[in-house]
Amino acid sequence: MERTLSIIKPDGVSRGLIGEVIKRFEENDIKIVAMKMVHLSQADAEKFYAVHKERPFFGSLTEFMTSGPIVPMILEGDNVIEKNRTLMGATNFKEAAEGTIRRDFATDIEKNIVHGSDAPETAAVEIGFFFNQFEINDR
Numbered sequence: 001m002e003r004t005l006s007i008i009k010p011d012g013v014s015r016g017l018i019g020e021v022i023k024r025f026e027e028n029d030i031k032i033v034a035m036k037m038v039h040l041s042q043a044d045a046e047k048f049y050a051v052h053k054e055r056p057f058f059g060s061l062t063e064f065m066t067s068g069p070i071v072p073m074i075l076e077g078d079n080v081i082e083k084n085r086t087l088m089g090a091t092n093f094k095e096a097a098e099g100t101i102r103r104d105f106a107t108d109i110e111k112n113i114v115h116g117s118d119a120p121e122t123a124a125v126e127i128g129f130f131f132n133q134f135e136i137n138d139r
């Protein structure tokens, strides 16, 4: 059993897509074991995306991620890191497969509705960034 961090980004929240994204997880037998709504400060966003700090889009990305509330969630299931990445689709929505969240809803390479951890190590760090042990519901 694996866990990953998903985030519905500010564009997904402001466009009323929280339910749509959650529906796709539930329809695909992905269990949500933690969820909240938070509004990141600039410092929080810079810390979360520290791996991208040398990239030309870092300033714009962190500004976007602080532009409104986001919904981080912990997803659980077999192979859920890869399964979530498949449901999300490619970073660039123009290259994302049919039926993926980004292909269906993203408007921009940056404003692409969802985030998903890309490996077990990053999943563990990202889960710890948003949630403490009491917020994780492992029934």
Ligand code: ATP
Binding pocket: 057, 061, 090, 091, 109, 110, 111, 112, 114, 115, 116, 117, 118
């Ligand atoms: P995420 O980490 O959000 O799940 P990802 O792993 O598909 O997305 P990354 O390469 O980690 O993509 O980039 C992180 C985020 O930075 C992207 O989701 C997107 O919002 C933004 N981004 C990536 N590449 C670009 C780019 N060339 N121009 C603008 N924004 C970008």
Ligand code: MG
Binding pocket: 116, 118
């Ligand atoms: Mg990434």
